[in-house]
Amino acid sequence: MNDAINTSHGVSPIEDADTRHAAGIMAMWIFLISLAMVFLTTVIAYLVIRSQLISSGEWKLEDPPGLPRLLYISTFFLLAASLAFRAASVSLNHVSRSRKTGRWMLFACLLVLGFLISQTFAWIDLATNEKLAFDSSLYAWLFYVLTGLHVAHVLAGLPPLIITTRNALAGRYEATAKDVSGLTYCVMYWHFLDGVWVVLFLVLLFGMR
């Protein structure tokens, strides 16, 4: 019985670049699943409170405050950014096109900036709306908690985005696959933020009614 497989001369997994890359991607997935639990909890809180407010009559269904149109533009910006991120990571796989990575990342940055600007105006729009003023009601608060949580994660994603974009523009990711981990993680995170936003937007869109 060959119970003990002799691997004394093999490389330890921790010293193997490919294993490290795969481990990093797996860790990123786990991290995103953890974050997804945070958003899921918040969405459930939103829906539960909403149904309570409706049954207590505090949330008047016949006169919904409505969502600012700007949120559609925000959504567009973020979806477009996701496509740009996708293009950036695809360009990494083709060495001949790798110079494009930096440009795609820069483009994605601009789209993210667009999202942030649009989101800021949407908030201002809502805060000046009497029905959704900060201190007016619980459902106003829930809106800010839900979107605020997302914005907090967008802001947290900015430093890595700026760093990886700078690196991409400097051509750091043109080398072999093992050096691109940073960009891959960053792109994964932003895809996640995009997906979360779409879910939140749908919840707000149908939840406000």
Add this chain to the structure above:
Amino acid sequence: MTTIDTPRPDAIAGENSAGAPRVDNYLTWTKGFLSWALTLDHKRIGAMYLLGILFSFLVGGVFALIVRTELIAPGQTIIEPETYNIFFTLHGAVMVFLVIVPSIPASLGNFVLPIMLGAKDVAFPRLNLFSFHLWIIGAIFTVLALLLGGFDTGWTFYTPYSTKTELGGVIPVIFGVFILGFSSIFTGLNFIVTVHKMRPKGMTWFRMPLFLWALYATALIQILATPVLAITLMLVGIERAFQIGIFDPAMGGDPVLFQHFFWFYSHPAVYIMILPAMGIISELITVHSHRHIFGYRFIAYSSVAIAIFSFLVWGHHMFTSGQSALLNTIFSAITFSVAVPSAIKVFNWMATLYKGSIALNTSMLYALGFIFLFTIGGLTGIYLGTLNVDVHLHDTYFVVAHFHYVMMGSALIGFIGGLHHWWPKMFGKMYDENLGRIAFVLVFVGFNVTFFTQFMLGSHGMPRRYYDYQPEFTTYHLISTIGSYIMAAGFFLTAMYLVHSLFYGRKAPANPWGGRSLEWQCTSPPPHDNFKTTPEVGDCYDFSVVRWNEEEGGYVVQRPDEDPESENV
């Protein structure tokens, strides 16, 4: 040869000691405060966690003793009612968030997981260090909460009281627990990736020691449940700061929603505490009875099964909260089903002991104590999971006794047992076995005197958390308090002989107990990088190749590579 690698010259002192080559060791690898505070070595991080956790245990234990002393007689004994509320809250919060949740995974797990796996370190050493720093920051916030006026919400932070209480420590402690949550998530993430990706060739899933299966199952709960607690506490903090009413019925919010979220984390958290302890017991039972583990796959799968069940039973904390009868029934039924994987473990441990060559040393005594206490803790859980009985027992000392049997009698006793098991490996010194046995008896007897009494108190109707009580409960409270003193004596004795062993203990052999898993095949304490070469992996419970070696003063694993004929196999 006792260890996998040939002795290597000490990295630092090796140059001027031309004599006998010394084996390097992680404790003396580098020196100075920063070499510890900024270390990436999982063993040092584990050792520092251990120090922090044991210190927190002392703090939480002192609070417990003060609370028990106050309860020795009805009426005011030593402290004011307000102080009492703060102290029992602190006891709970410190013990849960700073001691039991991180105890086994972060200290012992960090230390042995990579070595057991045959890896040089965890997958992300920097993240591991970051987790430890987060733990320190979380602990600092807890202390800050105490300095800023304390908090008296109970460790559960139930709303709306936690958003209304006047005491200033609520937001700092919530923030502290939030940070500790991140520490827990990152440790879990690190362990999952390490187990998936850092296994050397030959270390298949079913060759992993059962402790690793337990840590893996624990990590799954950590990454899925902890974020829920984090955002819930965030919402409580926001609510407290701005009084918006998410959890306040007066403002249209829902306090039961908080309970759902809280227990969605905190019930799985009970399994974050108990699963690693079960993993340790699986190791202790098999190593100290020198017998192959019985039902390896059943124990491994039951860990994962418990992890899955843990997410489906949180509602049994809320039978009296007004949740629907249908939900109550479902939660009750699923709660009962947790008994199945738990019993599978207990029966497999018993079958392992059967006809084993049992060494009744300290670790084994703790393991046997665990089985006894966990059985009581688990079976009384069935009473509480029964709907009509729970209505009577809810929020009484019966619940207090039950969860102390599980969280302390099982999780913490497992931790102490594991600490004795790996102490020689961690610090290279043997402790006094007889003092260990005496301390175990004190802890075991003290524990049962303290908490078995509380089953009686609870079923007679003594509510938990009360400062004062009717005279008819005095005898039970007195006995319970005396028990807590006996237990404290046991723990102080343990602390004394363990510290004593660090300075005066006999040098530990590589394999003092006859273990077969990989950590027993490197020196005690292990070298800086665990293994120079990737180790060979065999059946980690095959004790037929473990032999006592008089010269070593310990056990030796006969490996195929020592036999010249099989060298090239």
